[in-house]
Amino acid sequence: MTQHPTPDERRPANRGPKAAAGNRAALVAAAREIYAEHGLDAPLSGIARRAGVGQGVLYRHFPDRDAIAAAVLEENVRQVERAAAAEGATLAGVLGVVTWHLAQSAAFIGLLHADGTSGRFHAHACARDLSDRVERALRRCLPDGHRLGAPDTPDDLMLAVAMVSGAVTGPTQEERERRALAAWRLLGITVGPVRPYEG
Amino acid sequence: MTQHPTPDERRPANRGPKAAAGNRAALVAAAREIYAEHGLDAPLSGIARRAGVGQGVLYRHFPDRDAIAAAVLEENVRQVERAAAAEGATLAGVLGVVTWHLAQSAAFIGLLHADGTSGRFHAHACARDLSDRVERALRRCLPDGHRLGAPDTPDDLMLAVAMVSGAVTGPTQEERERRALAAWRLLGITVGPVRPYEG
Amino acid sequence: MTQHPTPDERRPANRGPKAAAGNRAALVAAAREIYAEHGLDAPLSGIARRAGVGQGVLYRHFPDRDAIAAAVLEENVRQVERAAAAEGATLAGVLGVVTWHLAQSAAFIGLLHADGTSGRFHAHACARDLSDRVERALRRCLPDGHRLGAPDTPDDLMLAVAMVSGAVTGPTQEERERRALAAWRLLGITVGPVRPYEG
Amino acid sequence: MTQHPTPDERRPANRGPKAAAGNRAALVAAAREIYAEHGLDAPLSGIARRAGVGQGVLYRHFPDRDAIAAAVLEENVRQVERAAAAEGATLAGVLGVVTWHLAQSAAFIGLLHADGTSGRFHAHACARDLSDRVERALRRCLPDGHRLGAPDTPDDLMLAVAMVSGAVTGPTQEERERRALAAWRLLGITVGPVRPYEG
DNA sequence: AATGAATGAGGATTCATTCAT
DNA sequence: GATGAATGAATCCTCATTCAT
Numbered sequence: 001m002t003q004h005p006t007p008d009e010r011r012p013a014n015r016g017p018k019a020a021a022g023n024r025a026a027l028v029a030a031a032r033e034i035y036a037e038h039g040l041d042a043p044l045s046g047i048a049r050r051a052g053v054g055q056g057v058l059y060r061h062f063p064d065r066d067a068i069a070a071a072v073l074e075e076n077v078r079q080v081e082r083a084a085a086a087e088g089a090t091l092a093g094v095l096g097v098v099t100w101h102l103a104q105s106a107a108f109i110g111l112l113h114a115d116g117t118s119g120r121f122h123a124h125a126c127a128r129d130l131s132d133r134v135e136r137a138l139r140r141c142l143p144d145g146h147r148l149g150a151p152d153t154p155d156d157l158m159l160a161v162a163m164v165s166g167a168v169t170g171p172t173q174e175e176r177e178r179r180a181l182a183a184w185r186l187l188g189i190t191v192g193p194v195r196p197y198e199g
Numbered sequence: 200m201t202q203h204p205t206p207d208e209r210r211p212a213n214r215g216p217k218a219a220a221g222n223r224a225a226l227v228a229a230a231r232e233i234y235a236e237h238g239l240d241a242p243l244s245g246i247a248r249r250a251g252v253g254q255g256v257l258y259r260h261f262p263d264r265d266a267i268a269a270a271v272l273e274e275n276v277r278q279v280e281r282a283a284a285a286e287g288a289t290l291a292g293v294l295g296v297v298t299w300h301l302a303q304s305a306a307f308i309g310l311l312h313a314d315g316t317s318g319r320f321h322a323h324a325c326a327r328d329l330s331d332r333v334e335r336a337l338r339r340c341l342p343d344g345h346r347l348g349a350p351d352t353p354d355d356l357m358l359a360v361a362m363v364s365g366a367v368t369g370p371t372q373e374e375r376e377r378r379a380l381a382a383w384r385l386l387g388i389t390v391g392p393v394r395p396y397e398g
Numbered sequence: 399m400t401q402h403p404t405p406d407e408r409r410p411a412n413r414g415p416k417a418a419a420g421n422r423a424a425l426v427a428a429a430r431e432i433y434a435e436h437g438l439d440a441p442l443s444g445i446a447r448r449a450g451v452g453q454g455v456l457y458r459h460f461p462d463r464d465a466i467a468a469a470v471l472e473e474n475v476r477q478v479e480r481a482a483a484a485e486g487a488t489l490a491g492v493l494g495v496v497t498w499h500l501a502q503s504a505a506f507i508g509l510l511h512a513d514g515t516s517g518r519f520h521a522h523a524c525a526r527d528l529s530d531r532v533e534r535a536l537r538r539c540l541p542d543g544h545r546l547g548a549p550d551t552p553d554d555l556m557l558a559v560a561m562v563s564g565a566v567t568g569p570t571q572e573e574r575e576r577r578a579l580a581a582w583r584l585l586g587i588t589v590g591p592v593r594p595y596e597g
Numbered sequence: 598m599t600q601h602p603t604p605d606e607r608r609p610a611n612r613g614p615k616a617a618a619g620n621r622a623a624l625v626a627a628a629r630e631i632y633a634e635h636g637l638d639a640p641l642s643g644i645a646r647r648a649g650v651g652q653g654v655l656y657r658h659f660p661d662r663d664a665i666a667a668a669v670l671e672e673n674v675r676q677v678e679r680a681a682a683a684e685g686a687t688l689a690g691v692l693g694v695v696t697w698h699l700a701q702s703a704a705f706i707g708l709l710h711a712d713g714t715s716g717r718f719h720a721h722a723c724a725r726d727l728s729d730r731v732e733r734a735l736r737r738c739l740p741d742g743h744r745l746g747a748p749d750t751p752d753d754l755m756l757a758v759a760m761v762s763g764a765v766t767g768p769t770q771e772e773r774e775r776r777a778l779a780a781w782r783l784l785g786i787t788v789g790p791v792r793p794y795e796g
Numbered sequence: 797a798a799t800g801a802a803t804g805a806g807g808a809t810t811c812a813t814t815c816a817t
Numbered sequence: 818g819a820t821g822a823a824t825g826a827a828t829c830c831t832c833a834t835t836c837a838t
Contacts, residue, residue: 018816018817018822019816019822019823020821020822020823023822023823041240043806043807043808044807044808044809045806045807045808053823053824054823054824054825055808055809055810055824055825056809056810056811056822056823056824056825057822057823057824059808059809059810060821060822060823064808064809065808156381156385159366159378159381159382159385160385162365162366162368162382163362163363163365163366163382163385163386164362164365165365166308166361166362166363166364166365166366166367167358167361167362167365168365169361179358182355182358183358183361183362186355186358186359186362186386187362187385187386188387218797218798219797219798222797222798242831242832242833243832243833243834244831244832244833247800252798252799253798253799253800253801254799254800254801254833254834254835255797255798255799255800255834255835255836256797256798256799258833258834258835259797259798263833263834264833417818417819418818418819421818421819439638441810441811441812442811442812442813443810443811443812446821451819451820452819452820452821452822453812453813453814453820453821453822454813454814454815454818454819454820454821455818455819455820457812457813457814458818458819462812462813463812507763554779554783557764557776557779557780557783558783560763560764560766560780561760561761561763561764561780561783561784562760562763563763564706564759564760564761564762564763564764564765565756565759565760565763566763567710567759577756580753580756581756581759581760584753584756584757584760584784585760585783585784586785615801615837615838616801616802616837617800617801617802620801620802640827640828640829641828641829641830642827642828642829650802650803651802651803651804652803652804652829652830652831653801653802653803653804653830653831653832654801654802654803656829656830656831657800657801657802661830662829798838799836799837799838800836800837800838801835801836801837801838802834802835802836802837803833803834803835803836804832804833804834805831805832805833806830806831806832806833807829807830807831808828808829808830808831809827809828809829809830810826810827810828810829811825811826811827811828812824812825812826812827813823813824813825814822814823814824815820815821815822815823815824816820816821816822816823817819817820817821817822
């Protein structure tokens with residue numbers, strides 16, 4: 001009654017249920033780009049637009065703001081976990097993967113700052129969970145006497161990651177990677193090649 | 200109040216030109232509090248309200264969103280400069296002041312991340328300028344052979360500050376200070392007492 | 399579920415044409431419950447969900463919002479008609495059935511208020527028709543000199559029903575029945591036991 | 598940043614703070630009309646449009662949906678109270694005023710049905726309060742042995758009003774008044790002239 | 797110079813309806 | 818015939834900014 005769904009006009013085409021999986025993937029990919037460009041507060045409408053779907057589709061797949069952010073991060077975290085679980089994984093190698101993600105997306109950085117102070121990423125429980133998974137993955141790679149390079153406790157690990165995330169600024173991926181590496185160097189921690197984990 | 204705009208009541212009185220300076224200070228103070236509580240994205244209306252002035256006054260003093268943020272930071276930066284210029288200033292002492300500001304306000308942290316990527320604080324030029332002033336202040340205190348504790352270049356100074364800012368999370372000032380200190384320790388850099396500079 | 403559309407899962411299976419009748423009944427039953435709980439403005443999607451069918455099925459059986467409401471009422475009205483046609487039917491007895499339906503579902507009340515003024519139930523013609531059928535059923539039971547208890551015309555019958563419907567408020571079925579009975583009492587009209595007609 | 602307030606285009610004119618009181622009145626008047634035409638669920642945007650103001654103004658004056666509805670009813674209720682408090686007030690006279698309001702606006706009817714079942718008018722407390730005020734006003738006019746015409750308790754008063762509200766349907770004010778009067782007659786209760794109270 | 801009401805664009809979210817499968 | 822994903826218009830609400838007073 002209150003809705004006028006453009007009765008007879010041409011609709012832009014309904015690609016059907018088959019598109020569901022593809023749409024979800026497109027949304028996550030779009031969100032990743034948008035987050036990288038505009039941060040976690042970017043309008044959701046932009047994500048839907050870039051994914052080439054209607055707003056409703058976004059809400060069908062992700063009930064709220066945090067769900068889509070979590071989905072984006074889920075993939076990042078999973079990569080870190082796989083990297084840590086791989087045969088012959090080293091702390092340096094996994095940190096390289098972590099570093100790549102830090103440099104690639106503001107979303108990943110936001111994950112580490114989800115303390116509720118800022119308005120972003122409200123799903124504390126969820127953010128906490130993702131953060132914990134990164135921590136567990138990294139600990140698994142700690143050398144036995146766990147020393148990073150300087151004397152340390154396991155807790156220092158995530159602190160170090162947070163510190164590096166603070167150093168990651170700059171307009172380009174290259175610049176951000178450069179600064180991240182400089183940060184690790186300042187911490188006296190060796191990191192492997194900065195790249196995504198293609199497991 | 201919203202319910203009954205009471206348009207007939209006496210206007211709170213125009214306190215005249217004399218109030219201008221006081222209003223500006225009140226706005227900056229209010230903004231500082233609001234930023235600390237809600238982050239840099241907080242509604243401007245809340246700042247005006249807390250300052251006890253109309254919205255228009257805010258715009259009279261600060262042409263846009265970034266101007267008020269810059270004004271808040273101006274005071275912080277000025278403190279750092281004064282601390283660095285004081286008789287017998289040491290790098291550790293000034294870093295203590297910097298650390299206090301980092302732990303105290305999200306605004307100050309935002310300053311270091313003003314690369315336009317995130318939605319906050321767009322005034323690059325302005326942010327750059329403030330950031331540079333902090334850098335200059337810190338350099339002035341560098342020991343002659345400038346070594347922080349580990350081998351370093353002067354540029355590492357601001358990188359270190361950025362890194363510590365990344366570590367500063369948590370709901371309370373105490374928690375944030377604790378983490379900031381842990382971060383400096385991890386960098387092997389000694390900092391003096393964490394407190395504002397009351398010059 | 400929204401989180402993981404699991405597009406690869408087996409579709410719940412197309413139960414074939416045989417299920418059509420069952421689906422229709424399930425939809426009507428679901429609608430009856432939903433209307434009772436949330437009123438006539440409840441989202442259609444909820445009805446389909448509770449019926450355990452897809453949205454499309456709802457639209458196959460009922461072209462629009464009003465059609466499903468009418469279908470729900472159709473059963474109520476039919477009960478009233480059967481009660482009135484039964485051997486030894488009395489006005490009091492039929493009014494008891496009517497009263498039960500009034501207390502049971504907001505939808506039935508809405509029927510009497512379908513004048514287009516409110517946003518609910520626009521199908522005037524349809525509502526009119528249903529309303530007329532109730533009226534005819536009641537008239538058939540009118541005692542010969544048709545007096546309800548006070549002097550009256552046949553038109554007063556439906557007016558009285560509408561009046562009682564106005565009295566039917568309250569969170570529970572019991573409360574609503576209590577008020578309905580009080581209303582009839584105030585009108586000086588005797589009603590039989592308040593219950594559905596199991597013809 | 599995310600807002601484009603039509604930078605340089607001509608704004609439709611800001612009639613200034615002086616308009617505040619007028620705007621509030623215009624909003625209430627507009628709401629009264631809209632409610633009468635479309636019921637309490639009508640879009641708020643329509644109210645703002647009819648009042649000739651922006652959406653924001655509506656929200657400035659009325660924080661939520663219920664506030665504007667309450668404001669509309671407030672005037673109705675106040676009229677009833679004044680009518681009851683007037684010199685020589687009679688129950689019949691006050692019921693005439695109540696009846697006029699019932700016939701005039703769906704909003705007033707909704708007040709009596711604010712039991713939370715339907716989605717309308719969520720402010721129970723507020724609705725309750727308004728309803729109670731009507732009740733108190735009517736009781737004040739009850740003849741000493743309180744009999745309405747038939748034996749009754751004071752509680753029957755509001756029940757009777759609710760019943761009449763149920764009878765009030767029809768597309769025109771005249772038709773609705775006609776039915777309301779028929780309803781009172783059926784209850785054996787005498788009402789005075791149906792008109793607003795111009796106190 | 798101060799006030800704070802007005803403006804209205806924009807973002808979030810919901811849901812009726814269509815339609816590919 | 819059934820499924821349920823897709824669509825997008827419409828509504829709610831917020832807030833940056835302007836401007837009459």
